[in-house]
Amino acid sequence: NSSDKEKNDKHNGQRKVDQSDGTEVNATALSSGGNNNNKGIVSYWGIQPPKVTKEDGTPWKWSCFMPWETYKADLLIDMKKHHEPITLLDKVAYWTVKALRVPTDLFFQRRYGCRAMMLETVAAVPGMVGAMLLHCKSLRRFEHSGGWIKALLEEAENERMHLMTFIEVSKPKWYERVLVLITQGIFFNVYFMTYILSPKLAHRIVGYLEEEAIHSYTQFLKELDEGNIENVAAPAIAIDYWRLTQDATLKDVVMVVRADEAHHRDVNHFASDIYYRGQELKDSPAPLGYH
Amino acid sequence: NSSDKEKNDKHNGQRKVDQSDGTEVNATALSSGGNNNNKGIVSYWGIQPPKVTKEDGTPWKWSCFMPWETYKADLLIDMKKHHEPITLLDKVAYWTVKALRVPTDLFFQRRYGCRAMMLETVAAVPGMVGAMLLHCKSLRRFEHSGGWIKALLEEAENERMHLMTFIEVSKPKWYERVLVLITQGIFFNVYFMTYILSPKLAHRIVGYLEEEAIHSYTQFLKELDEGNIENVAAPAIAIDYWRLTQDATLKDVVMVVRADEAHHRDVNHFASDIYYRGQELKDSPAPLGYH
Ligand SMILES: [Fe+2]
Numbered sequence: 001n002s003s004d005k006e007k008n009d010k011h012n013g014q015r016k017v018d019q020s021d022g023t024e025v026n027a028t029a030l031s032s033g034g035n036n037n038n039k040g041i042v043s044y045w046g047i048q049p050p051k052v053t054k055e056d057g058t059p060w061k062w063s064c065f066m067p068w069e070t071y072k073a074d075l076l077i078d079m080k081k082h083h084e085p086i087t088l089l090d091k092v093a094y095w096t097v098k099a100l101r102v103p104t105d106l107f108f109q110r111r112y113g114c115r116a117m118m119l120e121t122v123a124a125v126p127g128m129v130g131a132m133l134l135h136c137k138s139l140r141r142f143e144h145s146g147g148w149i150k151a152l153l154e155e156a157e158n159e160r161m162h163l164m165t166f167i168e169v170s171k172p173k174w175y176e177r178v179l180v181l182i183t184q185g186i187f188f189n190v191y192f193m194t195y196i197l198s199p200k201l202a203h204r205i206v207g208y209l210e211e212e213a214i215h216s217y218t219q220f221l222k223e224l225d226e227g228n229i230e231n232v233a234a235p236a237i238a239i240d241y242w243r244l245t246q247d248a249t250l251k252d253v254v255m256v257v258r259a260d261e262a263h264h265r266d267v268n269h270f271a272s273d274i275y276y277r278g279q280e281l282k283d284s285p286a287p288l289g290y291h
Numbered sequence: 292n293s294s295d296k297e298k299n300d301k302h303n304g305q306r307k308v309d310q311s312d313g314t315e316v317n318a319t320a321l322s323s324g325g326n327n328n329n330k331g332i333v334s335y336w337g338i339q340p341p342k343v344t345k346e347d348g349t350p351w352k353w354s355c356f357m358p359w360e361t362y363k364a365d366l367l368i369d370m371k372k373h374h375e376p377i378t379l380l381d382k383v384a385y386w387t388v389k390a391l392r393v394p395t396d397l398f399f400q401r402r403y404g405c406r407a408m409m410l411e412t413v414a415a416v417p418g419m420v421g422a423m424l425l426h427c428k429s430l431r432r433f434e435h436s437g438g439w440i441k442a443l444l445e446e447a448e449n450e451r452m453h454l455m456t457f458i459e460v461s462k463p464k465w466y467e468r469v470l471v472l473i474t475q476g477i478f479f480n481v482y483f484m485t486y487i488l489s490p491k492l493a494h495r496i497v498g499y500l501e502e503e504a505i506h507s508y509t510q511f512l513k514e515l516d517e518g519n520i521e522n523v524a525a526p527a528i529a530i531d532y533w534r535l536t537q538d539a540t541l542k543d544v545v546m547v548v549r550a551d552e553a554h555h556r557d558v559n560h561f562a563s564d565i566y567y568r569g570q571e572l573k574d575s576p577a578p579l580g581y582h
């Protein structure tokens with residue numbers, strides 16, 4: 001069926017890298033100069049950025065993501081799936097997220113572009129924190145990870161790409177930058193401690209955060225449909241990352257981002273379920289490449 | 292030439308994933324049971340581990356790494372390259388590493404298998420810490436990463452694979468596990484603080500640590516050649532990860548691991564050089580897929 005086809009398509013990203021050897025220059029020269037240019041420095045270490053090309057042979061213009069990380073989003077994913085909070089821990093997770101929504105709604109109101117940009121700076125944190133803690137645990141215990149480190153890193157990188165997309169649509173003001181700084185400082189540490197104390201709770205919270213993200217992107221789509229937000233052209237970075245057509249619009253971008261959030265919801269509720277079953281993540285092979 | 296050929300080869304890893312939809316079961320049922328099995332749990336979330344196959348069509352048997360992460364190591368890399376410490380910061384980095392070698396040599400003496408296993412638990416930390424800090428910085432500043440987050444994550448995952456390989460050769464004793472626990476606790480925090488204060492110093496230290504790693508793997512090879520350590524068959528995980536032949540031995544494994552360390556040395560000295568030039572990492576595209 002078409003969903004399977006899409007899922008195969010997304011792994012056909014071309015992976016052709018030509019890493020030529022750099023010109024050797026004297027190392028001492030490197031340690032002194034202050035020549036600041038954006039082309040990168042010639043390296044004694046034989047390192048040059050890989051020469052990556054698109055499928056059509058033209059040079060790849062992004063260095064923050066590579067062609068083989070791009071994919072076609074599975075838009076058919078169920079947006080309504082919801083984990084009913086039954087246990088006390090689930091209820092704590094659910095009401096924490098519901099409580100966080102109140103000040104967020106008050107602050108952003110109907111500025112969904114700004115809201116998306118600001119919230120993605122937070123959304124990219126849990127995957128990285130979880131991956132780092134699992135990585136350290138794997139090393140400490142001399143144990144395999146079951147692919148979960150990678151799966152959580154994929155989530156973190158995907159969320160960072162959401163942010164890189166939305167900064168093309170909406171520019172942060174100075175007080176928004178300050179707010180992000182403070183929020184990240186608090187959220188990183190709180191989530192870090194939560195994950196150490198109970199990964200079961202931490203993944204459940206993220207599951208519910210993703211449910212809210214789906215909701216707010218659905219509102220975003222409604223505003224676009226009603227013409228309250230202008231349906232501008234999709235940023236170039238989004239077209240390359242989600243393999244959109246050249247005439248894609250902001251609406252197409254919000255659709256694929258929302259599909260991503262639904263996938264994150266599944267992965268995180270699933271991770272929490274694994275702990276509920278008395279297992280550790282490594283006991284269930286991770287959903288790698290699940291977009 | 293043969294080096295270029297190898298570099299192309301290593302990006303031909305097959306990338307075919309079939310992610311079937313999971314059977315839907317009741318979510319409440321998941322939250323209760325404690326059925327502990329290693330086959331993974333059936334998920335309401337439609338998530339099943341991807342069905343991955345090898346190039347020859349047989350099922351992929353690892354979940355901690357995927358076929359497209361495997362590569363042929365570039366054994367032609369210069370093992371002798373050394374960054375001469377000139378500035379004060381370089382000297383601090385150099386002598387810190389030299390000082391750390393004294394207790395390490397005393398503790399392990401000529402037990403190189405054990406040494407490799409123990410040191411890889413530490414070696415996988417810097418890449419993850421650096422990547423996490425760059426990730427948070429990228430989010431906080433609404434900035435692209437230039438691929439460096441990914442490059443440092445590749446290093447961390449590569450080091451973790453070194454560990455997964457060496458635990459097949461040498462099993463940790465209980466007091467070695469305790470030592471790893473303590474060392475990780477200290478090293479993680481010290482490196483974290485160092486990276487925040489001076490990424491220039493942090494990458495330089497890792498550069499020198501990798502130079503020492505090359506040295507100790509060279510000693511390991513010498514012991515294998517002289518028959519003081521038995522040249523056993525290569526572990527299956529190593530054969531799949533570095534695409535070795537079925538009759539590969541421990542010596543082949545140590546050769547590819549040493550080549551990896553030489554690549555890490557280059558990446559980290561290079562990263563430090565970028566800061567010496569007054570740039571930030573994101574200003575020079577990262578050496579992605581540099582093995
Ligand atoms: Fe997102």
Ligand SMILES: [Fe+2]
Nearest residue numbers: 123210261264
């Ligand atoms: Fe998300």
Ligand SMILES: [Fe+2]
Nearest residue numbers: 411414450453
């Ligand atoms: Fe290593």
Ligand SMILES: [Fe+2]
Nearest residue numbers: 414501552555
């Ligand atoms: Fe290394």
